Amino acid sequence: MIVILKKGATEPAINEFVEEVKQKGLGVHISTGVDKTIIGLLGDTSKLVPEDFLANDIVETAxxxxxxxxxxSRSFHPENTVVCIGTGQSGVIECKIGDGKTVPVIAGPCAVETEDQIMNAAFAVKKAGARILRGGAYKPRTSPYSFQGLGKEGIKLLEKAKKETGLPICTELMAISELKNFENVDLIQVGARNFQNFDLLKELGKFNKPVLLKRGLSGTINELLMSAEYIMANGNENVILCERGIRTYDGYTRNCLDVSAVPYLHKVSHLPVVIDPSHACGIRWMVGTLAQSAVAAGADGLEIEVHCCPEKAWSDASQQLPPSQFEELMIKLGKYAAVEGKTM
Amino acid sequence: MIVILKKGATEPAINEFVEEVKQKGLGVHISTGVDKTIIGLLGDTSKLVPEDFLANDIVETAxxxxxxxxxxSRSFHPENTVVCIGTGQSGVIECKIGDGKTVPVIAGPCAVETEDQIMNAAFAVKKAGARILRGGAYKPRTSPYSFQGLGKEGIKLLEKAKKETGLPICTELMAISELKNFENVDLIQVGARNFQNFDLLKELGKFNKPVLLKRGLSGTINELLMSAEYIMANGNENVILCERGIRTYDGYTRNCLDVSAVPYLHKVSHLPVVIDPSHACGIRWMVGTLAQSAVAAGADGLEIEVHCCPEKAWSDASQQLPPSQFEELMIKLGKYAAVEGKTM
Amino acid sequence: MIVILKKGATEPAINEFVEEVKQKGLGVHISTGVDKTIIGLLGDTSKLVPEDFLANDIVETAxxxxxxxxxxSRSFHPENTVVCIGTGQSGVIECKIGDGKTVPVIAGPCAVETEDQIMNAAFAVKKAGARILRGGAYKPRTSPYSFQGLGKEGIKLLEKAKKETGLPICTELMAISELKNFENVDLIQVGARNFQNFDLLKELGKFNKPVLLKRGLSGTINELLMSAEYIMANGNENVILCERGIRTYDGYTRNCLDVSAVPYLHKVSHLPVVIDPSHACGIRWMVGTLAQSAVAAGADGLEIEVHCCPEKAWSDASQQLPPSQFEELMIKLGKYAAVEGKTM
Amino acid sequence: MIVILKKGATEPAINEFVEEVKQKGLGVHISTGVDKTIIGLLGDTSKLVPEDFLANDIVETAxxxxxxxxxxSRSFHPENTVVCIGTGQSGVIECKIGDGKTVPVIAGPCAVETEDQIMNAAFAVKKAGARILRGGAYKPRTSPYSFQGLGKEGIKLLEKAKKETGLPICTELMAISELKNFENVDLIQVGARNFQNFDLLKELGKFNKPVLLKRGLSGTINELLMSAEYIMANGNENVILCERGIRTYDGYTRNCLDVSAVPYLHKVSHLPVVIDPSHACGIRWMVGTLAQSAVAAGADGLEIEVHCCPEKAWSDASQQLPPSQFEELMIKLGKYAAVEGKTM
Known part of the structure; x- marks a missing residue:
């Protein structure tokens, strides 16, 4: 249920209304816009009748x-949410996702491998114009015998790269027990395989960091938004949605980029939407074209895998871009962004 | 098997080689490029050994x-195929698809309904910059009780619209027995439901008209190319491939636009690739965004449904654009095309 | 709209009612049961109000x-439809599908190859207990370079096998133009790739032969029933539905047998449901297990590929059973059928 | 790499061989059969040459x-694995899954709701012949606003039901932090949404309890086996695989039961395979038919939701069976099991 208040409703009147709602055992989400205030009622609202609220003088509609x-939902929060990454940390260059003026790129290697590797990648992606550094420390691998990531050590290396470059850092969390190592991570990624790991989502709702929530391999748009809801309902509204390719019957690409997710999510939700073309196709030469396509579809950001020596990468060797290609791509993407008056 | 001949191979030597191959019961496809001649061997080549051909002096590799x-396949025919629509017909404005310089748009209503309706639509789409007029005369409808199209009468109306506007016309063929009515159709569409109607494809191979071949609802890229092969192996090389959305597990759009098909088809095939954003999503407000995304992915053309009064359309009312929106979209698409130095 | 008449409605009263309905431009389907008569109204009934019919004395509900x-739909025709194959042809052993007492098996090779091959297969499957002989004369092949079937000659060989064994014959129709060769075919198969070839379906509606309609590779249950409706609305009610595996994201079997289709189709429709385990999995050793599973799910029949020398088959070599395995399987299936008091 | 030792290889010789392998940094899995000993080499074996092992006298093949x-894999462990549930606990009736003689049923409500509810359900399913009691204490719900389960309290109630009925208990684990509450749970379920929660799987590898591992919504067979491998490689070989319906393009059932998974998993793996027909279809009246189909496909067990008052259930109300229907079903299933000489 959403209740839209009349223009000019006074703060005491609003507070009184909110108290009444809470006494019914419901939660409340207040969205204060320029013109009107929208109150979202959370919880089991199935027995409420919208008309009952109209009796209250400050209520316009329910x-x-x-x-x-x-x-x-955008009904609850009509204006776009802008998620700020790296805010208030000394030496870190803040990045805003969802501001409608920029299309920030999160770039870096699939996995953190060595200090040299992540440092080189960090400087390379910064030079090309990336705004956030990515790198996997905990890697979700289908096989228990594959490289599982450097773990805590990997995060330490990312922190060092942040210090050197000023780029905020983004890395994936796989288990609640590791959350203690994410204090200096600026954007916490939830991977496709954990997108309905509800306990993890709840915990991230209580942790004060922006979350990059990836759509599951066969996750519906509704399920993606419900998973975002798990994080938000637990107190953290800084959620960025990420489309990274879905599973279909055709295997010519690793996954199938569902580019329609961008306009659709923008229609029904106020959260920013990022596209990950690297995982969507899994093929180096195709990443650039899909990135262009994503920018033209209105994506609020991109996540692209870049490795200084892709053919020697410890994981996902076939999809990471070398810095030279990434640089060229960033220039091209800038031209597509410019069509809508945006910059990368 | 493909055999690449040495630069400078003489015509008599080539003819002799071709004769030898034919005597083995195989067909031959010759692609003469600027530098080299490529001979494709068609049929069951499983028992041939590539090395045997090297004995022939004019053969470079096999x-x-x-x-x-x-x-x-692009291996057989390395240069892009450009399909010319409406060529040589008096009063018709020729349109080339696949030339790398333009992104022609095929536009018009889902179905031809009345003379007024198709005439108005034809002038409207021409004014906005469309290069080919579409309109369904034979409609593949899931229900036998739905409007099945005007049939032959619909084609007559399209012909009239062609005469008045000069736009080449494109319409769908559903049965071989109706092919006699397609003499004046400039581009024959094979719909998703008939994309593996092999008898129809064979017949179109013998008919001297360009074909717009749509990918099936769950057609793989390989199957799409094999269906193109049915047309080509029967004598007609003017095939345009069309991605129009595939069937997945998520139903938030009618189908799921598989934008990766554009770069992939360009990699493995020389045939032009057109995107149909209207059927891909089935939602009016999303058509434009997907069209932008398709242009940025490198599509050689677009097919967009336009109706002067969409809410009164006899079929697919929810996805057709009114002329005003189509005009605006064409202007926006022109900006995206310009990034690669193309025009619409 | 369905109108159920009161018990005891007289024939003249019924006829008068039917005339009234027809004058509204609607078609009528009459299902006369033991207790009640059900009138199905076909066509655009969107403007009718059910209550209006209640004014008529003979109408119980609408x-x-x-x-x-x-x-x-089962609402229109509550009792099971029993399709009789081979009825009234001299020397042919009639087979009923959908009688609830038997689970007839349609068996034979993927394709008719030679006279010896089809004769041997015919006698082998008859000996093992199959009730209908199958064999492809027109083969829908993904590649234009693959064996396309013997065509008309293949049908002649099937007719000969029918004459020798007394088994009714089943073979696939791919093009309307070949229908003239199907006069002696007892059960006409529509393949998965043609399941929405609406012109073909309409033609089969006018042809007086039972049809085995296969579900498309990604056909929904609703689409399958709508395609059956195309045949039925054109005059032929002898339709058998066939589940033959659907396309999913996992490729460990050729297709994925959707066994739930059997109980669901039985719930919503009165038409018999046959399972084709051979195409569903495409793996010889798995066919038997899936056949068992299908019988336990209540299938009204099975279609199984049998070849006297599978490893030399000209198509689908990996899924055809040799006669010895087919014989053993038939004995095992008999035991599963017996659980519900049925025989094969 | 697997190494098969010669019949008669002595224990000291085997131990020496194992030591050598371990010195190469590899793990070892020994499977001692009646006739031969099979050594599986775990880890990165990519640089080993099988021929090198043949030099050792006790090695037959590598x-x-x-x-x-x-x-x-069945190559590593040719004989069927039999998982024993509830073994060695006083008062508990042990249940074996995978013995080839029985098809045990795990039954009970979707969620534990109240003491009365779970007690009544426990006695009802025991009376009907179920061998293990199920009930969800931690519920993975798409919405954060839905009932999330009683948690630890739910497990206490299950323990009480176990004490009263003697049935071993099965319930789902969603977070590692809750594992401490599973000491008295006899079979730990990993749900579809956590089937690639690799940290959870690793932890279960170190916990000494049988695991029921459900296939993900769009999990491939290979991924399911790799997830089992995560548990096994960490020390726990008591894994039961569970097919519970996959996600496809057609939504007429909640999921699509992939019955072929049973014979295929039996072919490539030695682990027992259980079918969950309740989640596969999500429709009460269809559960029984799918259960029959599963037994005929060779399933080693079934998991069926039973609730004494399904229409009042707090979750999954539409798919739970009332005890009366469950009793009838068990009798029917017994007849299908008898075809292969098994009992329920």
């Missing part, structure tokens, strides 16, 4: 929300 | 093609 | 049917 | 395993 997600 | 398609 | 299919 | 899973 209506049911048919979507199962609420805090993630 | 190798197996692993892809099951041959004539549709 | 209600909208939400399913888009009508003649194929 | 060969590479192409499947990415090793301990889960």
């Amino acid at each position: 209506e049911r929300v048919s979507a199962p997600y609420k805090m993630a | 190798e197996r093609v692993s892809a099951p398609y041959k004539m549709a | 209600e909208r049917v939400s399913a888009p299919y009508k003649m194929a | 060969e590479r395993v192409s499947a990415p899973y090793k301990m889960a």
